[in-house]
Amino acid sequence: MAFKDHRDFFEVLERESELARVKKEVDWDGEAGAISRKTFEKEGPALLFEKIKDYPEGYRISNGTSGTWGRVALSMMLPKNTPVRKIYKEYEERIDIKIPPQIVKKADAPCKENIMLGDKVDLNEFPAPMVHEGDGGRYIGTWDVVVNKDPETNWTNWGMYRFMVHTKNWLTGWPQSTSQLAFIMKKSYLPYNKPMPIAVVLGTDPLSHIVATAGIKTFEDEADHVGGLRGEPVELVKCETSDLLVPAHAEIIIEGELMPDQIAPDGPFGEYPGYRSGTMCAGAAVKVKAVTYRSNPIVTMIALGTPPDDSSIAASLTAAVAMKKGLLRHGVPVTDVYVPPEGVTHLIVIGVTKGGAETARKVLDYFTLRRIMTNKHIIVDADVDVFNMAEVLHCFATRCHPGRGILYEWYEGRSNSLTPFYSPEERKKLKGVSVAFDSTWPPEWEKEIVPIKASFKTIFTKETIDKVNKNWESYGIKI
Amino acid sequence: MKEWQTFVRRFSDMKEGKRELFIKDLSPGKAKYSTKHVLATVSKSQKNLQNPDILWIRGESGEKAPDPWYLTIEQELEEFVPGKPWEDVLEAVEKRERGRG
Numbered sequence: 001m002a003f004k005d006h007r008d009f010f011e012v013l014e015r016e017s018e019l020a021r022v023k024k025e026v027d028w029d030g031e032a033g034a035i036s037r038k039t040f041e042k043e044g045p046a047l048l049f050e051k052i053k054d055y056p057e058g059y060r061i062s063n064g065t066s067g068t069w070g071r072v073a074l075s076m077m078l079p080k081n082t083p084v085r086k087i088y089k090e091y092e093e094r095i096d097i098k099i100p101p102q103i104v105k106k107a108d109a110p111c112k113e114n115i116m117l118g119d120k121v122d123l124n125e126f127p128a129p130m131v132h133e134g135d136g137g138r139y140i141g142t143w144d145v146v147v148n149k150d151p152e153t154n155w156t157n158w159g160m161y162r163f164m165v166h167t168k169n170w171l172t173g174w175p176q177s178t179s180q181l182a183f184i185m186k187k188s189y190l191p192y193n194k195p196m197p198i199a200v201v202l203g204t205d206p207l208s209h210i211v212a213t214a215g216i217k218t219f220e221d222e223a224d225h226v227g228g229l230r231g232e233p234v235e236l237v238k239c240e241t242s243d244l245l246v247p248a249h250a251e252i253i254i255e256g257e258l259m260p261d262q263i264a265p266d267g268p269f270g271e272y273p274g275y276r277s278g279t280m281c282a283g284a285a286v287k288v289k290a291v292t293y294r295s296n297p298i299v300t301m302i303a304l305g306t307p308p309d310d311s312s313i314a315a316s317l318t319a320a321v322a323m324k325k326g327l328l329r330h331g332v333p334v335t336d337v338y339v340p341p342e343g344v345t346h347l348i349v350i351g352v353t354k355g356g357a358e359t360a361r362k363v364l365d366y367f368t369l370r371r372i373m374t375n376k377h378i379i380v381d382a383d384v385d386v387f388n389m390a391e392v393l394h395c396f397a398t399r400c401h402p403g404r405g406i407l408y409e410w411y412e413g414r415s416n417s418l419t420p421f422y423s424p425e426e427r428k429k430l431k432g433v434s435v436a437f438d439s440t441w442p443p444e445w446e447k448e449i450v451p452i453k454a455s456f457k458t459i460f461t462k463e464t465i466d467k468v469n470k471n472w473e474s475y476g477i478k479i
Numbered sequence: 480m481k482e483w484q485t486f487v488r489r490f491s492d493m494k495e496g497k498r499e500l501f502i503k504d505l506s507p508g509k510a511k512y513s514t515k516h517v518l519a520t521v522s523k524s525q526k527n528l529q530n531p532d533i534l535w536i537r538g539e540s541g542e543k544a545p546d547p548w549y550l551t552i553e554q555e556l557e558e559f560v561p562g563k564p565w566e567d568v569l570e571a572v573e574k575r576e577r578g579r580g
Contacts, residue, residue: 029511054509124509134541136486137503138512166514170558177565185564262559264514265486265501265568268541278539280486284564424488424539428567 002077002230005110005249006065006203006300009075010048016080018045018071025051028061028138033131036063036303043308046071048298052127058296059127063303065143066206066310072317075206076229085387088338091229092321095214099227101234101245109237109248116291117240121169123288126252128165131303132270136280137164139269140254141173143302143310145201145212147244148258150184150219156245157181158222160212162269163200163254166285171200171256172266174283178371178414178430180218185258185284195257197242198286203251203300208234213311214318215326241289251300252293256286272315273344274306275420279427312341319345319373330366332359338386346419347376351386355379355440360407364436368409373416377436383453396439405438481506481532483515483550488539488569493548495522499556499572499579502534518554525549 003009013019026032026049046064066072073082106112128140141163149156157180163173175181189196211226227233236245241255267280302310316339324337335351384395415432441450482505498521503512525531531549562571
């Protein structure tokens with residue numbers, strides 16, 4: 001049975017020794033973020049801070065609930081030690097199944113246990129963390145699901161975008177200008193100078209958060225795909241101040257309007273590429289009209305930074321599967337795609353059945369066609385396990401010709417301004433460049449000249465391999 | 480002395496005199512880091528101002544300038560400036576300052 005919310009999920013995490021409850025009082029101002037960062041970097045458990053300075057008993061902060069492959073597996077109701085390849089496969093199979101959400105009544109929605117409306121709204125009543133010292137503000141929206149809707153098509157978009165507390169009843173945030181939220185705002189609200197209703201959701205079921213990071217196609221509702229991934233519908237309830245539907249079991253729902261003609265500073269923020277670079281003061285402002293929340297609410301946080309953390313793990317999974325499907329549609333003979341968490345979606349590994357310059361060009365074209373989040377693409381032959389970075393590195397080092405195997409594509413207006421190596425000027429104009437490293441044997445080479453990999457599986461006859469495997473124990477070699 | 484914080488792109492962007500700023504309240508407590516949008520007189524030296532507060536400057540990557548500035552708040556403004564989402568807020572503020580002369 002799927003998890004309804006984070007609280008259900010905490011029980012399983014605890015049973016699997018994947019959750020630490022921190023009972024000592026911690027300061028929301030840097031300390032919770034620092035503990036979380038250190039825990040990530042030591043590959044530690046998810047955290048639930050149960051006593052927060054300045055806040056009443058019961059008000060809590062969590063971190064890292066999807067920060068390892070083991071915890072992602074558990075969120076998908078798979079065993080904790082499921083191999084990454086199997087998690088990818090399972091996600092790939094389930095994500096295309098659509099199960100529409102179920103709408104529940106307000107009385108059945110735990111997120112409505114407490115309601116702040118209008119001038120009673122006070123975001124300072126929640127332990128929004130100062131995640132990193134020197135961030136632009138207290139980021140209440142990090143591991144969140146932000147809901148917004150296109151009134152022209154009825155498409156409801158879910159995405160994960162950062163939002164910080166500006167004042168007690170204003171948020172500022174930075175959904176990228178190339179995001180689906182921005183697409184809806186620019187298409188259906190800005191031309192009419194209308195504010196756009198949004199809802200920032202904290203602490204719903206774990207798979208909703210993971211899918212919020214996914215590249216689900218435009219005009220497709222993420223909630224349907226979450227239902228498919230869970231095997232049962234997500235329960236949604238109507239907002240207090242708009243027609244948006246939000247997860248009924250969420251910890252906190254912040255309802256507001258993204259303003260078309262009023263702006264205020266957001267950022268900087270230590271972001272998913274693992275740096276705090278200069279993206280600030282170029283976001284959006286939200287007037288908050290209501291906050292509804294469960295009793296003893298939990299602010300679900302990720303102390304974003306150097307990988308791995310929830311962001312790099314979740315994006316690895318969701319981005320890779322979306323990319324594989326997209327590449328296949330684009331005519332690339334893909335075997336598999338791996339997004340190593342350490343590459344923070346800047347570096348992608350693509351396995352193909354037929355390599356060469358034409359395939360490399362198709363790969364690069366696919367990744368630079370529209371909104372561009374990645375920049376380095378290593379294309380490998382089918383004999384390389386894309387999930388094995390040692391094999392990938394060997395392949396890259398030995399098959400990518402520096403003179404003819406590296407393709408570039410420059411662009412403007414659609415790059416990822418969070419990319420740390422872009423200059424301020426490049427970030428402002430969304431200018432960038434992507435590269436494909438063709439690490440495949442040229443398909444036009446005759447078989448006789450293609451180097452044979454000197455590995456156990458490839459440079460010995462089948463008879464020798466079978467003989468060695470059959471007699472392995474008798475050699476007395478302990479490995 | 481109250482302490483505030485503001486962000487600029489480069490430390491050298493901060494100039495003395497009358498400035499329009501978004502400043503964050505560094506007073507301890509639940510409302511720490513809450514933002515005010517103000518017209519203020521800013522100086523590198525506290526001697527130039529009467530009963531000033533401290534103003535810390537941070538650059539666009541969040542790095543803190545080693546030495547504080549000082550400010551006196553002349554007027555509080557609305558929480559926002561006019562502009563469209565994804566436009567540069569600091570440029571919008573600068574434009575308003577130029578309009579004020």
